[in-house]
Amino acid sequence: MRDILHIVRFKFRTFLTLSTEWQKHNIVQQAASVFVFGGFILGAYLGARVATDYLLDTAKLGLFLLHRFISMALFVFFLSVNVGNIIVSYATLYRSPETAYYLTTPISHTSLFLVKFFDNFFYSSAAFFLIALSVLIGYGSHFHLPWDFYARTLMLMLFPFMLLSGCIAVMLLLVLMRYAHRIGIRKIIMFLVVLYLGVLFGYFHVTNPMSLVSSVVQHFPHVDQYFGYLDPAIAQFLPNHWIAESLYWTMRGDESHALSYTWLLLGTTGITFTSMVFIGKRLFYKSWLSSLDLLMAREVQSSRLHILDLTNPSRLNPQTSVLVKKEIWQFLREPSQWIHLGILAILIVTFLVSVAGIDFKQSLPSFQTISYLVLLIFSIFLIASIALRFVFPCISVEGANFWSILSAPVSRGRVFWIKFFLVFLPILLLSELLVIFSHRSLGKYSAVIEAAGVMMLCSSFALVSLNLGAGSFFANFRERNPIRIASSQSATLTFLLCIVYVVVLVGVFYLPLNGYFGYMLRGASFRMETFWSAVITIAAMSLIVGAVSLVLGYRALRRDY
Amino acid sequence: MIELIHLTKTFGSFTAVHDLTLTINPGEFFGFLGPNGAGKTTTIKMMTGLFTPASGQVRINGIDIQAEPERAKRNIGYIPDQPFLYEKLTGREFLYFSAGLYNVHHADIAERIRKLTEAFEIGAWIDRRTESYSQGMRQRIAITAALLHDPTVLIVDEPMVGLDPRSAYLVKQVLKERSKAGVSIFMSTHSLPVVEELCDRVGIIKEGILVFEDTAGSFEIFRDKYNGSFETLFLELTR
Known part of the structure; x- marks a missing residue:
């Protein structure tokens, strides 16, 4: 733990030094960053607010369908965070000279893995997190929810949700990189592309939004009632569904029901994170060595593209x-x-x-x-x-x-x-x-x-x-x-x-x-x-x-x- | 032939190289020495067109590198201190890339690469991506790339860094051969034995100013004065 804190302290100090250099071009660049990110956050907030108002007040979609749409959006969000973490983790865990340097020092591989994991996670997920927060505020403002709702949802649901996505991404990466030199990088990348497309297609095929909407609107105007029996069985095992359910029951005033989904998410994230640490302990260094073999094995097949x-x-x-x-x-x-x-x-x-x-x-x-x-x-x-x-x-x-x-x-x-x-x-x-x-x-x-x-x-x-x-x-x-x-x-x-x-x-x-x-x-x-x-x-x-x-x-x- | 004429380089208020004037004749092997931060790499970067001098001129075979950079650079073979290579290319691809930049006739490239890679014992590594190379192998490829177009001027920055004794021997042999063949060589190094072994003339730079420059003959006189040790002379001058 001490070595983790030592590295984090120096990383933070470097970050502070770099971000507080009050030179003219730095100030302009930072002002521009604030302006652009502020614009995105404001846009996400307004978009979420307008969409929620429209769907509930004008389109009379009802709470159930709204939260099923939120669940679908969260699924895509989960995959985006996942892909982002795989790409950034590959670069920082296996290609970074900093990692190679730390491996020469007497820092345990697990500590190094954890430092790099959180480095990746916060780097690749920070923008997603800010946008998700502003969407949440846009959504919550429709219902005039108190501030503690946002704090609770943010810390107990959004953060674990994204952490869960990041952990799954890194576990997948560790296993693939461990055997990458045997399988070949091209096959691995093709596998990942097929996997993500398959998961995306499979999810929307199973949840079938069109059929869901037509089934629910048959009960118009009583569309606020719970239509859980329309959900496919697989949905019960997906974290996006748990968040959507928790939000739905919160809006219906059933806090205990909402809390059960929160606990489910927290528990799953905790178990997944622990599993990731365990796998990281077993596989990080081995997979790093395998990545070197992969590097050495790369020969070029230039004859395929003669031109x-x-x-x-x-x-x-x-x-x-x-x-x-x-x-x-x-x-x-x-x-x-x-x-x-x-x-x-x-x-x-x-x-x-x-x-x-x-x-x-x-x-x-x-x-x-x-x-x-x-x-x-x-x-x-x-x-x-x-x-x-x-x-x-x-x-x-x-x-x-x-x-x-x-x-x-x-x-x-x-x-x-x-x-x-x-x-x-x-x-x-x-x-x-x-x-x-x-x-x-x-x-x-x-x-x-x-x-x-x-x-x-x-x-x-x-x-x-x-x-x-x-x-x-x-x-x-x-x-x-x-x-x-x-x-x-x-x-x-x-x-x-x-x-x-x-x-x-x-x-x-x-x-x-x-x-x-x-x-x-x-x-x-x-x-x-x-x-x-x-x-x-x-x-x-x-x-x-x-x-x-x-x-x-x-x-x-x-x-x- | 290399001519540095009243060459000065400043970075803000800091003067890295001050009023440097030198001439290296065809076939001459010039050793450029100095402590860390003395201005050696800055001088080399001005000679290769990577830095613009604040004042003064660099002439390569009589051509001003600032006025006609492409014409001047055709004559130069440059070996940097850190041989960074495009990691996604193989050694062979990098050499073809480099030969293309110098407009080497395509029909000649394969033979030149064969000869040089044999000389530097690069072997099967040539068809691996450079990202998997050791420092020494990168250095060998960088040196091969610098020699592919048969330059009349060689500018070498710390050539022995990262080389094992055999590679260092091979490099020294090639540099000696090129010098004998009439190539002007400007070599920056920290290795005093290498200077003594290879160079016809030496110059020592300290805080951007050339504090010593003479022929090997005069150098012998200085060496006698400082108990026969070039190391003592160097330490004395750069103190």
Whole structure:
């Protein structure tokens, strides 16, 4: 225990030192972080409040169905925390030089494992925790609940719930890494992808939300009564169901019933945590050694991708060719990069398929404008999130290896532009796919479709350039983990700039768009020049934002290394 | 040929290198010594284009590295003190990557890699990812990469760090051969025996200022003065 406290004390001291360096750029970055996270928290609170009000007061959904929806949302949340913990734990337990260093010191492996586990857990779950808290406050404010409800739910339900998810993730990781060198990393990753998709699909297949809703609404207006017999048997064993049940019975005023689920959750978390410590004690060091074997065993099968093989000649300029191939291999061989990309790709495909099936047509111009802007903002934010995660870190991930390029006879412009085009082209393709899929129901508004095509092109350029430029300007060559780079304070500041860009874009486009829909739906007088002027203004603004970012980023790349 | 002309580098109010002037002729092996933090790596980083000097010039074969960085760097082979390599590439891929950056004719790369990897006894490691390499193996790959394009100027920062005696011997042999073949070599090191064995000329830097620079002949005179010990001379000058 003493060694754990010793490490934690020094970690905390380092954190405090770094976060209280009152330099100008630190203050700006911290202010931006507070602003962005504050915005997210406020948005989550308002969203939860509005959704609860709507579902209970307007849609008259009833307490039972509301809490079943909460249960489903919590299941997805549980899986998200789980995946987040697996990814971050892999990096910090097996790839971190800090872990390797501590293993050379007389600290017990169990203590080290626990320190790293909580380090991972708080790092990968802190944002989830804040968002969950604000959603809880939004939900609770509908029922005018006292403050102790939030404190109790937070500490006795949300925290154990997330801890349980983190413990399961780490146990799974420990077992897989112990045998990874025998199974092979590719098979393990495929197994995890299939496992998570299977669990997600299986859960929604068994709970069947559509059937549940239709069964409950048959009893309308008596939908507040308890329909527990409709729950599948498996639900009784799931922690998300326990929280939903506890909340449901709390709202019904049956505290003792609610408390039984709380105890169930606490007990399960306690047992799982103890099991994790036990497994960690048995397997952490062995699995760490196995991860070294895995590292040694990695041979490259380059013959499969002849065109990307560095040893093969190319028609491109040799410098361009090797830089492009290096970028691609560096990405494809880094699990934290392509696993995240894979998860995002699944979510994007799901979004594209879903959005293609939604009818966005409205009868009132103001509703049409708002529904269209929501769609547009969501699409741009999707691009901004991808850019933040994959474009922002792409200069920093060069890390200590960058000497080999910077000391070679390669122009830094070539390096910069190769990085730009390698990320811009796929993102541009995605943004145009978003336009095609999301506008299927809006076919009669041809001007809007054309404008969306232009705006998404310009936004992609602006957002990619902004993230690449800022990533170069704030480059941190000491941090090797791209996830940490993308969640740093400078990344948050960049995301804030993206938000400002989106706000200005919406501000410029709102009135002309509303006028256009008024003309199309109500025949109100409207000059199309106004509409196109707004589009041209947005295009010009995007080009300026993009160009300035690229110039700053390129200049930053010419600084001392 | 390497020319450092009134080279100065500052970081804020701190002067890391002050008014450094040196010339290393073709075929000359120059040893650059100094205590930790004296400005050796800063000087090397300016010579390789990784740092911009506050004032002064670095000329490689007469080409100003600030004015024409790409042309100047074509002549340089650089071996850093910490041989960080792209971990996700194999040794062979890294060498092809490096050769591509220097525009080495593709048909020649395989043969050059074969010769150099044989010389440095890299063996089967060449097809493993560099993330599994020891420090010594990384150093061997970094040295191979620096020699692939047959540079006329070699800039070497602490080449013996992490090398076992056999690897160190191999590196010294290769450096001697290159020097004899007319390559200008600028080597920073802490190893006084290595300097004595390899270098034609030495320079000692302390707190950014060159406190000693002379030929091996003059160096012998100094050595006699300090009881025959170069170590004593070094300690005296850097005290």
